[in-house]
Amino acid sequence: MKRIYNVVIIDDDQASIDNLVACLNSFQMLEIAGTARNGHLGKKIIAKNKPDLLFLDMELTDMSGIDMFNEIKNEIDWSMRVIIYSAHDKYMLQAFREVAFDYLLKPIDPLELETIISRTLEDINSELIPVAPPYIQLRSLSKDHKAFIIATPTNDLQVFHTEDIGYFKYNQERKLWEVYPCNQSPIALRRNTTAEYILKSSPEFVQIHQSCIININYLGTIKEKRCVLYPPFDQANDLIISNIFHKKLLKIFQQF
Missing domain, CATH: 3.40.50.2300 (Response regulator)
Structure with a gap:
């Protein structure tokens, strides 16, 4: 056809x-x-x-x-x-x-x-579109897969596509943000990395708490003010939504 x-x-x-x-x-x-x-x-x-x-x-x-x-x-x-x-x-x-x-x-x-x-x-x-997991394909991927450049505390640089990232968490003990990529251990970001920098890097990154930012493409459901993500991030149980971000998150989620 x-x-x-x-x-x-x-x-x-x-x-x-x-x-x-x-x-x-x-x-x-x-x-x-x-x-x-x-x-x-x-x-x-x-x-x-x-x-x-x-x-x-x-x-x-x-x-x-x-x-x-x-x-x-x-x-x-x-x-x-x-x-x-x-x-x-x-x-x-x-x-x-x-x-x-x-x-x-x-x-x-x-x-x-x-x-x-x-x-x-x-x-x-x-146009060549990279193959993505089905739970990402369900939400139309952008034509241009944006790159997210990660600078570690030792100034090493790593590049990920935004669809390879599930969420970010702020590590209170180490006083820095960590990124959780697909099928990898969390990677620490350089200490001067801010939430504002992460959010500006892609509209797909949405803040749910002062210490947590998720990739909205992976959000499967919202259960009792907790984000439940698609695999491979479905085992993350600490993605709690704070009251100040709850309404905005619901609005964005409903648009996807």
Whole structure:
């Protein structure tokens, strides 16, 4: 069975949307999942449909296309190609620097559209995604597997992908953070490593206590204010949620 690629179009001009839809209908592998005429609605449609291709107009009624994308980019945990779609080429450089995989000018040139679609699908199909455990695959992995660089107290450097890390605990006796990777003993981090540094390194790291940060992808359930993780971290019984982080954790967990 051939793969079908979902498409979302965000453009403040309905005639332009209708024209692009008519052009895209000639590509049997594409399916229009949704359209929107402003950024506010566009963000909702993107989150709901998780498109493979996003045609994004630069000038929307309530915000610019790039501003809209920047508001949601940290929430995009699937592979999506953004094609900036505009009547002006003045945005081209900014678009390519910030969000665009490609750029389509209005009015649409059918040959140019065909080239862009071909180039985009070729890029999607050539993408190599590392094999991950099934409990991670259930939660769409980001296209770019972010690296987390660990500096130990002896200044040794180790690099892990974020999906290889289950959680972090602050060791009160040693006065430092420790990271718990897959199938390994905990590794001490350099003493000046802070919770803020860990949290900023990936949106997948979520604090549940002053002395504990988990990888939200491994969170299986919350039981009596305790996090129960998927294997291989299911034997960790001390991942207690403090009151100040409980509400935020529940909100994040419900979005996964």
